[in-house]
Amino acid sequence: MPEDGKVAKFGGACVSKPEMYDRMAALLKSDPGRKFVVVSAVAGVTDSLVQTIARPREEKEIDQYLADVRKRHVALLPAPPEDGGRATEAMDALLRKLERLLYGIAYTEEITPRIRDFVLSFGERLSAQVVAANLRSRGVEAEAFEADQIGLMTDETYGNATALLGDTRDHMAPILRRQAGAGHVAVITGFFGLSPEGKTATFGRGGSDYSAAVVAHALDLRTVEVWKDVGGFMSADPKIVPEAFPLSVLSYDEAAELSYFGAKVLHPRAVQPARACGASLFLKNIYRPGDAGTRIGPDTVDRSGDVKSISYVRDLATLKVYATGLGSDEVLLSHSSTALADAGVNIFSAATSQTCVAFLVESDAVNRAKKALTRMGGLTPEKVEASPHASLVCFVGEGIGHAHGVAARVFRAVADRGISVQFITAGASMVAYQFTVNTKDLEDALRAVHREFFGDGGKRHRSASATVPSASAPLP
Numbered sequence: 001m002p003e004d005g006k007v008a009k010f011g012g013a014c015v016s017k018p019e020m021y022d023r024m025a026a027l028l029k030s031d032p033g034r035k036f037v038v039v040s041a042v043a044g045v046t047d048s049l050v051q052t053i054a055r056p057r058e059e060k061e062i063d064q065y066l067a068d069v070r071k072r073h074v075a076l077l078p079a080p081p082e083d084g085g086r087a088t089e090a091m092d093a094l095l096r097k098l099e100r101l102l103y104g105i106a107y108t109e110e111i112t113p114r115i116r117d118f119v120l121s122f123g124e125r126l127s128a129q130v131v132a133a134n135l136r137s138r139g140v141e142a143e144a145f146e147a148d149q150i151g152l153m154t155d156e157t158y159g160n161a162t163a164l165l166g167d168t169r170d171h172m173a174p175i176l177r178r179q180a181g182a183g184h185v186a187v188i189t190g191f192f193g194l195s196p197e198g199k200t201a202t203f204g205r206g207g208s209d210y211s212a213a214v215v216a217h218a219l220d221l222r223t224v225e226v227w228k229d230v231g232g233f234m235s236a237d238p239k240i241v242p243e244a245f246p247l248s249v250l251s252y253d254e255a256a257e258l259s260y261f262g263a264k265v266l267h268p269r270a271v272q273p274a275r276a277c278g279a280s281l282f283l284k285n286i287y288r289p290g291d292a293g294t295r296i297g298p299d300t301v302d303r304s305g306d307v308k309s310i311s312y313v314r315d316l317a318t319l320k321v322y323a324t325g326l327g328s329d330e331v332l333l334s335h336s337s338t339a340l341a342d343a344g345v346n347i348f349s350a351a352t353s354q355t356c357v358a359f360l361v362e363s364d365a366v367n368r369a370k371k372a373l374t375r376m377g378g379l380t381p382e383k384v385e386a387s388p389h390a391s392l393v394c395f396v397g398e399g400i401g402h403a404h405g406v407a408a409r410v411f412r413a414v415a416d417r418g419i420s421v422q423f424i425t426a427g428a429s430m431v432a433y434q435f436t437v438n439t440k441d442l443e444d445a446l447r448a449v450h451r452e453f454f455g456d457g458g459k460r461h462r463s464a465s466a467t468v469p470s471a472s473a474p475l476p
Contacts, residue, residue: 120191
């Protein structure tokens with residue numbers, strides 16, 4: 001049977017300013033069901049860690065960097081300290097560990113995927129201490145927990161790990177249930193867990209959303225709230241399409257496709273553990289807690305319409321691999337895909353012919369991809385061609401696979417604007433079609449498709465949740 005309680009995940013913008021903790025505490029006090037909190041790193045901290053380990057550093061650089069990180073987090077603590085400096089001591093212990101790691105990287109000038117993940121986890125570790133201290137100072141009995149220490153178990157794919165849901169339930173759930181039974185709010189680090197080797201493994205950027213859904217699965221909860229400084233999903237990016245409007249509901253598949261293909265509202269894998277336990281994900285704006293936001297759940301499949309939302313990915317390249325001597329297109333596709341995966345190249349889409357395979361990859365991965373393809377499984381391609389300046393447009397809706405003429409309407413709308421379509425993918429998902437255009441035509445293509453399906457009537461659907469309010473918005 002499902003248990004009582006909710007997971008509330010707070011993004012980086014929600015934990016990066018002292019005044020945000022008033023909002024967070026008010027939310028937790030207003031609903032005692034919010035017993036489990038998952039937090040991201042303070043905004044910008046993970047990026048700074050990535051940059052710090054990108055090249056060898058001298059000791060004085062490391063010392064200055066750590067001093068800056070400490071200063072930033074201490075500035076977010078309540079004043080005077082509500083617990084005799086307990087949070088400061090915990091943060092200093094974490095920073096000493098990070099110092100040893102950074103010195104080791106500087107001395108050896110080497111870094112493994114495991115060490116990289118351990119370093120990148122410190123943003124969330126520090127954030128959890130700051131959040132718990134601030135909640136305690138505001139009357140919420142909160143305790144900080146590091147996910148890898150309380151049994152959020154993962155596989156060994158460092159940098160893009162997958163949670164082991166059954167093992168996590170066995171290890172982590174008893175600890176968190178005891179905390180809830182004692183009346184404590186558990187503040188849990190997002191973004192990472194513990195591999196079978198006993199090492200920290202991260203879920204990839206934005207992975208704290210995924211962590212929150214994993215916690216819900218472990219505890220058999222039915223509600224995950226993802227709190228950010230913006231609302232939920234919209235029919236398109238309002239910075240490009242002014243008439244875009246908020247979406248109140250999406251299916252699991254719609255949300256996953258939109259997230260994977262450019263919508264940065266939710267981590268694309270967060271729907272997996274939520275679907276597995278039948279939980280609903282609520283995407284909420286911390287400045288406007290009364291707004292409905294977007295709900296993603298098991299009862300939200302609606303195939304009565306067609307296109308529900310449009311997302312995009314900029315800065316891609318089409319990579320064509322020619323090899324007539326490899327036999328079937330399956331052989332070429334298999335060898336090419338394996339070579340790119342081993343090189344850490346993300347493939348957005350692929351198409352085959354008898355003598356050529358075309359891949360859609362990120363522009364900054366082209367050189368790495370070409371190098372990987374020069375020898376793939378002992379086979380050498382005849383030629384590898386890259387076409388830059390591609391951007392992908394994805395249109396999504398549960399009704400797409402059941403309605404007639406949707407693709408024709410899309411491509412006619414784009415053609416009427418004089419825009420050429422370069423790369424079309426359909427059939428991989430029943431709820432999404434993708435195509436590419438030259439990046440210079442991307443914004444015009446997005447507006448054309450949105451107007452084709454929503455017209456200017458999209459303006460009628462706009463609501464307060466479509467606008468990011470100022471920090472002076474009232475507390476819940």
